[in-house]
Amino acid sequence: MNSLLPIVAPSGGTWPFSGNKTLHLLPFFFTPRIKIPKSRTNTFLRVDSSSSSPATLRDVCNGRVPDHILQKAEEAGFTIPTDVQAKSLPILLSQRDCILHAQTGSGKTLAYLLSIFSAVNFQSSAVQALIVVPTRELGIQVTKVARKLAAKSGGLDTVQKTCTVMALLDGGMLKRHKSWLKAEPPAIVVATIGSLYKMLEKRIFKLEALKVLVIDEVDFMFYSSKQVHSLRKLLTSYSTIKTRQTIFASASIPQHNHFLSECIQQKWTKSDAVHIHVNPVTPLPSNFKHNFLISKKCQRLHTLLSILHKNKPRSAIIFVGDQSERSKRAGETPSTTLVVEFLKSNYKQGLEILLLEEDMNFNARVNSLLEVRQRCCILVATDIAGRGVDLPETSHIYNFDLPKTAIEYLHRSGRTGRKPFSDEIYTVTSLITQDERFVLQKFENELMFQCEEQEEEIE
């Protein structure tokens, strides 16, 4: 039987394991400092933050990343490695397969991008690195960072080719991409699995020269059985583990020991793949303050307004649940629209109110994201903005509707606190009914944080 089960929250979660296979016990090394075992057995590397980090990003790259890429990284302000970069880069740059498991906002993107830039041959016209992401929004963001690093700099030898980066994302101009892929394949492709799979099926391009494959937000990618099918084909048929480095990244990898074992058994990774787990004890950053307010559903908009006026966020994201099919059929106005309209008429503290949700067309989504990046604002969003989206000025997160799982709570919260070396306190506030207190408590237990009750101030 080939079971393709969706994953769920860590307690009782299941990966799309293949049927009744017995999973063998894996060796477990607790190493405060990274030490790569010479054996070819798979390994967990749990890394706490207390071990010393190299002084600079350059030190940790140890001559393995081209100088002009590092220069660009430094110009972008990436001079000191974050914890995850300091711990993972020695392993990533040795081309070893790895599961990169670290808190939201910890800098996993730069870590895997530097590994890619160390592996690709800038002179060769072939797709050599592929980054698969779950949403168009995250794809646009990763492409932007990769292009920033790959951009031509003054000191670059004019004969030296720059490294081209293509975004192959759902809703994009795929016709134009087809010609580009055929005429001069880019070195790096950032893709959503849907668009990528179509192109691979039609043999528009091949992955024969693939050196690095990254699956970002890997737990999310395995949510739907349709995606699982495409991912399996990508991992086992369209490219081969022998010649590529495989990197899985996420802030949440439920049942990670089983997942690593499964990766090896399914031949998604080589047998010496490593699980790098930074900050394994605390899934959420410690400078987050978690609050809740008890409010009846019918009063929630007013409660939200009063807490916004009290908090005066620099920039905020308000997460609203998806509209149910039943509510759509009944022709009801979605909660996102209700929140946006209410705030536009009543919120008077100068921040613009913007919307980001699945039902918007792709161009409107791109424009919304562009605007959010350009200035501080209040973004009303569904969980489409819950994964990977990086808006460093976001000081406050509000759960207008409680997320369905602890993992969603973790990723929504992680849209704030995205300045790795800042000691600012970031706030996550959930508006809940009395009955939902139990659900929030469950999240607190699973993610090991404490939530404090706030009193609503009557305006």
Ligand SMILES: Nc1ncnc2c1ncn2[C@@H]1O[C@H](COP(=O)(O)OP(=O)(O)OP(=O)(O)O)[C@@H](O)[C@H]1O
């Ligand atoms: N070495 C560094 N120095 C300063 N800032 C950094 C460094 N590395 C990354 N950042 C910044 O940290 C922020 C978070 O990085 P990134 O988006 O890679 O996080 P992440 O670990 O992928 O988070 P998530 O799991 O939420 O996707 C970004 O704004 C990025 O520019």
